[in-house]
Amino acid sequence: MNNFMVKQILAFALILLFNGRVVGCSLAIHDWKLIGFWKIPIAAPVFPFAEMNFLNANFKQKPAQDVLWVSDHGLVGIFLAGFIKAIPGLASELEWNYIDNSRSVLSLARKMAADGHAPVVLGSDRNFLKIAFFTDQNSNLNCHQVVFMLNSRIRGVLIDDKQPWAQETNGMAWVSLIFYQIPLPGRILSLSFFPHNFTRISLFEDHSYVEELLGQKLLKRRSDLEVDPFVFDFPELPE
Numbered sequence: 001m002n003n004f005m006v007k008q009i010l011a012f013a014l015i016l017l018f019n020g021r022v023v024g025c026s027l028a029i030h031d032w033k034l035i036g037f038w039k040i041p042i043a044a045p046v047f048p049f050a051e052m053n054f055l056n057a058n059f060k061q062k063p064a065q066d067v068l069w070v071s072d073h074g075l076v077g078i079f080l081a082g083f084i085k086a087i088p089g090l091a092s093e094l095e096w097n098y099i100d101n102s103r104s105v106l107s108l109a110r111k112m113a114a115d116g117h118a119p120v121v122l123g124s125d126r127n128f129l130k131i132a133f134f135t136d137q138n139s140n141l142n143c144h145q146v147v148f149m150l151n152s153r154i155r156g157v158l159i160d161d162k163q164p165w166a167q168e169t170n171g172m173a174w175v176s177l178i179f180y181q182i183p184l185p186g187r188i189l190s191l192s193f194f195p196h197n198f199t200r201i202s203l204f205e206d207h208s209y210v211e212e213l214l215g216q217k218l219l220k221r222r223s224d225l226e227v228d229p230f231v232f233d234f235p236e237l238p239e
Helices: 003-018 049-058 074-086 105-114 207-215
Strands: 032-041 066-070 095-099 120-136 143-158 165-180 188-196 199-205
Touching (some): 049 120, 049 143, 066 105, 105 120
Parallel strands (some): 066 120
Antiparallel strands (some): 032 120, 143 165
């Protein structure tokens, strides 16, 4: 299977997940206890949600046709392209080019600008992957959550003589998987990520399974007043 097919399959799968999904929260309320934590320096972001949010937040219309994303991507870029094209927003309309740190990105950007196609140069560095494992004390330690959080420094520059632009921010993105006892199909309660337009997106929620567990009093029910899509569903991670 070639790289193009991998990208298309991943993009199609994510579009299916997004179709009809809205920001949401679990029907259960959890009392998460952190029982495992790892912080790992990595060469490149493993998912592009913070970078996409950065562009969506700073531009109301397409600033350019191309993004030159500078980082030590390696083979990870094969899969990142699928995520970028599948997530709605301005950032997904741009053509993302994965540029290794060893290349002269300014020379490339100036050449593109001279040809009338000024790009946005996007840099991602100081990347750290945090992996946290939580267990839910409201479920007698039977419900669990795994969080993959990415922290990075994001810098953007628009190479444009008429409307130059530069911005820097600390990026943060995460993916959360909540499951009952074991992380296998049929036991997964929810899969979500952050950020998309500064909110959490629920890719998958098994409401019928959650209702079943609530009915058996294996989970604690969340009241309507406790549902807040802007609140993280896990405690703050250690630095």
